Amino acid sequence: MSEGQAPDAPVFALVVSRLPQDGLRIRFEADEAQRRAIAARFGILGVERFEAELLARRWQDDGVAVDGTLFAATLQPDVVTLDPVRQDIEEEVTLFFVPEHSRLARPAVAEDDAIDLDPGDEAIETFRGDRIDLGEPLVQLLGVALDPYPRGEDVSFEAVREGEREPSPFAVLARLREPKKD
Template identity: 35%
Template sequence: MSSASKDALPLRHPVRVETITLRPMTFEIAAAQPDFAAIARHIGVASLESLKASYSLSRNGDRVKLEGKITAALHQTCVVTLEAFPVALKVPVKLDFVPEAELATLAAGDTGEGEIDIEVLLNEEDPPEPIVDGVIDLGAITLEFLALALDPYPRKPGVSFDETAPEAAPESPFAALARLKGSE
């Protein structure tokens, strides 16, 4: 993500890694009402009424562990009726961070030919996230996890997509021939 696009984020809360201690530190983030419209546009919802996040961060050497929860009240647009309806979300967040250089070394896996060998293991923890320029942006993490928690095809409660019954299919030419042949 380029720095220009990072600056465009409607919610920012950068934390310098060197300020994080071994003992867990608590960070609270609450989006301000004037930012609600920009955040709603950014994550693709009809409106945002509240957004709060609570994180616990601890550092062990260059690595950082983040755990927390995001709570949001918003309106999504129903894919069936196109009406906005209220949604309340509680999103757990759990991430590990490592310096960008260390992450590049882990990803390369040193195959000897400069190729990246990626092995996908199911039921494994996600790989760590990069620490970019010594900073972890809790605002960007909040927006990313909130967007990921949204239903991509939201339906207003009680609304179902009922397909209209197809009109009677035209009679097949073979059925018409069989009928004609039977009447002879």
């Protein structure tokens, strides 16, 4: 495990010195144990698919740019019914890496100093040695892509109107379980 590596992110290393001039096409697919670890990390019911199709190429002399697509399928509990809700994710990936000694590396910032970042700017990550672990950045992209309030297709949440008595939670759940009338 590399320094700074989360214990539940798949290790997916790219060897920088072996990167061809014209780039390297990479396909990554997480195994079952890795998908279980990712699901546990985000507190979701499951990760059925976690794959990436990428192109890594040299960038800015000693840096590496990685572009491609992240594909995932997750199961999360519906925020209303708690039934499993599947979310298919297809996220564009654009990552930039430079050696930690590079002039493009982020400047060290003291804890109490402020730094202005433009959200439109792509973040540049640093790496040490000759390897870049792509697993953690891909897992972080999945975390950002997850729906924070997943709901099934026909599930709605109805707030109590003023003056109405609030129904018991069990009555609400019973109504959700009733078959729909067409």
